[in-house]
Amino acid sequence: MARATPARSRRDTAAPGRHWRTRFLDTLATSSNVTRAAEAAGINLARAYRTRRAEPDFARAWQAALTDGYLHLEMEVIRRLREGDFKTADGDKFDFANAIRLLSAHRDSAARGQSQTRDVSAAEVRASIDRKIEEIRRRLEREKARKGSPG
Numbered sequence: 001m002a003r004a005t006p007a008r009s010r011r012d013t014a015a016p017g018r019h020w021r022t023r024f025l026d027t028l029a030t031s032s033n034v035t036r037a038a039e040a041a042g043i044n045l046a047r048a049y050r051t052r053r054a055e056p057d058f059a060r061a062w063q064a065a066l067t068d069g070y071l072h073l074e075m076e077v078i079r080r081l082r083e084g085d086f087k088t089a090d091g092d093k094f095d096f097a098n099a100i101r102l103l104s105a106h107r108d109s110a111a112r113g114q115s116q117t118r119d120v121s122a123a124e125v126r127a128s129i130d131r132k133i134e135e136i137r138r139r140l141e142r143e144k145a146r147k148g149s150p151g
Contacts, residue, residue: 017042021058024048025065032069032102070106073099081140 024041028034038048052059077099080086086094107129 021051021061025061028062028065029068030072032066032073032106037065066106070103074103077103078136078140082143 020041020043024037024043027040028037031037034048035045038045041048052062077096080094088094107126
């Protein structure tokens with residue numbers, strides 16, 4: 001009889017080891033999901049948060065990974081809009097509204113993180129992000145208008 005869940009590899013069941021931080025940060029950068037990152041690293045959420053509070057370098061790396069993750073999401077949304085790719089791999093409709101909501105919610109957090117690493121104010125970073133978002137909107141509107149016009 002087939003198993004309902006896949007067999008776990010030895011690596012999956014092993015203790016997290018000293019490299020859990022790398023696995024955690026890599027997964028966080030690709031998913032923007034702390035729970036998923038902790039699972040991939042083989043640790044519980046409490047350990048991740050405790051380490052973030054105790055280790056400033058890890059806290060900075062965490063923020064940088066989150067920023068990367070949201071940049072990936074932003075690029076994915078733009079790619080899908082440009083290419084007219086409105087379906088997920090399993091055939092469901094891509095949830096643009098939630099993706100944009102997440103990006104907007106992340107904006108303030110990203111501004112704080114960038115202001116700490118670049119020594120600029122959060123307001124300056126927010127203004128820069130707002131300018132970039134507006135540029136993207138204008139570019140998408142021009143592209144949409146160009147596609148809609150007879151040519």
